[in-house]
Amino acid sequence: MAPSQNLEAEGITRRRSLAALAGAGALALAGCTQSSGDGGSGGDGSGDGSGDGGDSLSGSINIAGSSTVFPLMSAVMEDFAEEHPGIDPTISSTGSGGGFSNYFCVGETDFNNASRPIQPEEEQLCADNGVEYIELIAATDALTVVVNPEADWIDSLTVEELATIWESDAVETWDEVRNEFPNEEIERYGAADTSGTYDYFIESVLGERGHTSDYQATEQDNNIATGVAGSEYAIGYFGFAYYFQNPDQLKALGIDSGDGPVEPSLETASNGEYTPLSRPLFTYPSMESLGNEHVAEFARYFVEQTTNEDLVAGDVGYVPATEETQEEQSQKLEDAIEQAQG
Amino acid sequence: MATDDSNAAGFGEVSRVRGIAFEYLSLGASVAGLVALGVLLVYVAIDAFDLANASPEWLLTYFLTLVVPFLLFCLYSAGDPAVTRRVAGVLGGGLVVVAAAFAAIEAFVVTIPRLSWQLAYLFVVVAPTTAYLAYVGSRGRVGAVGFGLLGRLVGGVAIGLAVGTLFLVFDELVWFLAYTLGVLPAAALYAYGSRRAANRAVTAAIPVGLVGLVAAVFLRGVVGTYPSDLIIYLWTLAVPIAAVGAFLVDARGSRVGAAVVGGVPLALATAGGFLAGSVGLPGPTTLIVIALTGVPTAVYVHRVIDGGDGVVGLGLPLLIGGGVLVGALVVEAWGVPAPDPWLDPGYVTEAPSRTAAEAGLYPAIVGSVIIIALVAVLSFVLGVGTSVFLEEYTAGSGVVGSLTRLLQINIANLAAIPSVVYGLLGLGLFANLLGFGYGTAVTASLTLSLLILPITIISAQEAIRSVPDDLRRGSDAMGATRWQTTKNVVLPEAFPGILTGTILALGRAIGETAPLIMIGAATTVFSAPTSLFSRFSAMPMQIYAWAGFPQADFRYGVVAAGVITLLIILVGMNGTAILLRNRAERGN
Structure with a gap:
């Protein structure tokens, strides 16, 4: 403890210095002021587009749905958000079905991505909650069947052979698929039953015959790739993007639907030769959201970008839409926007 | 022989084999x-910093300009020839052993x-040796001063x-009003009251x-004109910090020192903020960082110079900064191939x-920091409140006692519930029900707090x-009353222990993904949250999404960088809490 006289002396100087500081502060206050709008800078974020450089678009855009469409949607959104700093977008990768039932059909999200068309029970749920929507084609994917690069005994499969491998009453060994294949057990790696990829594979290849349960099911393409890369007698299927980005890691099989084997590529998928495994990917904007100008503008931008080869094919690994499809989608969208903003 | 046997039986000799085996098994x-x-961490670090592509020349350059001076500094501080010999032996011998074993x-x-043998040498021998030496060195006065200064610099930047x-x-405008009308008068009253022993002033605070x-x-909705952001931060943060710093130095009897310690960082912060x-x-962030770094550093430097002991240690930040600079110059001048982290x-x-090279984590970092700050406050208040009530206020017997025990059992069981269930609860x-919104920061913090x-x-x-009865x-x-x-x-006695528990719990909260998925937190956002009710993404969410990307660059490089960032923030958070705890322990 210092002596009390000292304290007195210090007290006075401190009071003086405080006064000086306050004076300086007051001067500064007079110099630089800001006026606050009703929201304030920490406010709700929508509405005041101050400092956006004259860009009038602002507001949030919430997107959920398919993990397959997720990379494409985030790539498009990245560019859109860069052009319009007032936009506050969020994208969640929830799976097609999860997105519809948990978020979209209860009116929580503006868009839902899907790697298959919306299903009847989801339509019902949306209708019950009064959520209207339109369907837009985002891109085309080529479901790719892969084997180990060491497996030089196999280059292609017919659709029927593929079905015997994956149907619910599936064959055990490779030589049961085709006689000249080795007598080794088949190891299967595929999409989990929550995934749109699984639904599409059943619909296009297996039909009534059902999907085998004797396989390693996963939502992550990486796990399928690791599994197939680990064994010469393994087979797996997933979206084209993974194979496109890692072509040396795995071997893609040609699929023979009657006109000879066709290997998956951006070209064969877009000109329709790669059947039946090329599939459209969708996004579903809700009509109510399209009534907002910033959401409508993003939807227009998205449709415009679906033909952008660098982005869709180069960066993400899907097949861009044709000019014709784009024209159609654009028309559909404009009609919907007009109706929504009516 | 026969006698020996009977002796052994007589004394009941016990075999030590089992004990020794158990000891080594435990080890x-x-x-x-x-x-x-x-x-795992070594590989994550190698991926995050691209060390696999670091040339041996690059490693050698930084080893000589950065690591060796640091080791010498620690050795100088330790001032123990035995340590010097030991370290030289380990570094030299380790080089041979690692190279040969590799x-x-x-x-x-x-x-x-x-992994090259040079990298293996760095991770297996140099890193532990450096850690050991830093520990030994920090016990010498010079080392303590050096690390004290370094800690204030790094800590100030982190807190800033x-x-x-x-x-x-x-909302910084609310903060401005709250500080001016509430915090400042209260603090002034309290300070005045405790200096002049005027109890009424303290009570009124x-x-x-x-x-x-x-x-x-109330006034936030009424007042329309405010000072600019920089002035607000200057007035509410930089000036008070500088004033406290100046006061601390002033109390040691140095008027001039006080002016310098308070004034120089304040001037620097103001200039930095505007520049x-x-x-x-x-x-504003620059201003806050400079103020929070500058003032404690200045106070510390003043105290060390005033004390006159271990002043050399103040050179440690210069030594490290200089090492980085010289290393960079050498790499630049001789064209040494450098890794691209x-x-x-x-x-x-x-x-x-969408491209790995441009991918960043900023919005997710901000999201995580904000959530964890809220979680820390909420869970600390609720947790301490509940535990004080259960331990100090409830009776041990009777109906209330039974109820307390029931509550106790339920709380213990709650700790074992999977985090997904909490996610459902939050949803x-x-x-x-309460309408805080899907995937908002408030919903996330409340859920994680629970x-x-x-x-x-x-x-x-x-x-x-554990506080003695x-x-x-x-x-x-x-x-004294029970409240007193x-x-x-x-x-005060229990505070260090409470902090330790909270630190561990927060470490769990910052890494949680499952509850965030359940409440609808976004996987990817492109801008940082602007309010507590805006949607956000957190680091684990974004890292998990990247791990599923098809490009190998994402799955290895970008994910590894995310993991390291998460770890650094976690260690920073824990470090702060540990410092607080140690201070509290010393206070006791």
Whole structure:
């Protein structure tokens, strides 16, 4: 403890210095002021587009749905958000079905991505909650069947052979698929039953015959790739993007639907030769959201970008839409926007 | 021989084999986990900093300019020839052993992927040796001064960044009014009261502060004109910090020192804030960082120079900074091929991108920091409140006692519930019923607070229970009320233990993904949250999404950089809490 006289002396100087500081502060206050709008800078974020450089678009855009469409949607959104700093977008990768039932059909999200068309029970749920929507084609994917690069005994499969491998009453060994294949057990790696990829594979290849349960099911393409890369007698299927980005890691099989084997590529998928495994990917904007100008503008931008080869094919690994499809989608969208903003 | 046998039987000799076997098994068990984790972290670090592509020349350059001077500094501080000999032996011998072992493994067993013997030497020998030396060196006066200064610099920057991040979400205009009307008058009253022993002033401080806060919230809607952001931060943060610094120095009797310690950082912060604004950096954050770094550093430097002991240690930051600079110059001048790390300034300041090279984690970092700050406050208040009630206020017997025990059992069981269930609770209660919204920062913080609440309560209870009963009885005997005993005796004693529990719980909360998915937190956002009710993404969410990307660059480089960032923030958070705890322990 210092002596009390000292304290007195210090007290006075401190009071003086405080006064000086306050004076300086007051001067500064007079110099630089800001006026606050009703929201304030920490406010709700929508509405005041101050400092956006004259860009009038602002507001949030919430997107959920398919993990397959997720990379494409985030790539498009990245560019859109860069052009319009007032936009506050969020994208969640929830799976097609999860997105519809948990978020979209209860009116929580503006868009839902899907790697298959919306299903009847989801339509019902949306209708019950009064959520209207339109369907837009985002891109085309080529479901790719892969084997180990060491497996030089196999280059292609017919659709029927593929079905015997994956149907619910599936064959055990490779030589049961085709006689000249080795007598080794088949190891299967595929999409989990929550995934749109699984639904599409059943619909296009297996039909009534059902999907085998004797396989390693996963939502992550990486796990399928690791599994197939680990064994010469393994087979797996997933979206084209993974194979496109890692072509040396795995071997893609040609699929023979009657006109000879066709290997998956951006070209064969877009000109329709790669059947039946090329599939459209969708996004579903809700009509109510399209009534907002910033959401409508993003939807227009998205449709415009679906033909952008660098982005869709180069960066993400899907097949861009044709000019014709784009024209159609654009028309559909404009009609919907007009109706929504009516 | 026969006699020996009977003797042995007579004394009941026990075999020590089992004991020894158990000892080594325990050692093996403890080492196995640590080694596995260590190897994983080494590989994550190699990926994040692209060390696999670091040329030996590059490693050697920085080893000579950065590591060797640091080691010499520590050796100088330790001033013990035995330590010097030991370290020289380990570094030299380790070089030979690691190189030989590495070559042998590569030749006869397996090839070791993405690791050269130089890197192995750095991780296996140099890193532990440096850590050991830093520990030994910090016990010498010079080392203590050096690390003290370094800690204040790094800590100031970290806390400044955290505070700056929080103001992205909180309304700084409310803070301005609250500070001016509530915090400042209350603090002034309190300071005045305790200096002049005027109890009435001290008592009045809290009501005055509360009235000021309420007035601030009310006036926020009325007042239309405010000072600019920089002035607000200057007035509410930089000036008070500088004033406290100056006061601390002043109390040691140095008027001039006080002016310098308070004034220089304040001037620097003001200049920095305005300059940063003009070069595109966020001005307010720069101002806060400089103020929070500068003042404690200046106070510390003044104290060391005043004391005159270990002044040389103040050169440590210069030594390190100089080492980095010289290393960079050498690399530049001789064209040494340098690695291209994923974890670079762009990574922590930019938004996610579809290309790995441009991908950034900034929005997710801000999201995580904001959530964890809220969780820390909520779970601390709720956890300490519950545990104080359970330990100090409830009766041990009768109906209330049974109820307490029931509550106790339920809390213990809550700790074992899977985090997904808490996610469901958050979705149902906070997002749907209370309407805080899907995937908003508020919903996330409330959910995560509930998730870690049982852990906080149980550890706080343990800490309170470990306060000796004698202290309570002593306090009672002095005529203290239960509230006074709790406030003055129990809580200060238990504080370090409570903090330890909270730190561990927060570490769990920041890494949680499952509950965030359940409440609908976004996987990817492109801008930092602007309010507590805006949607956000957190680091684990974004890292998990990247791990599923098809491009190998994402799965290895970008994910690894994310993991390292998460770890750095976690360690920073824990470090702060540990410092607080140590201070509290010393205070006792």
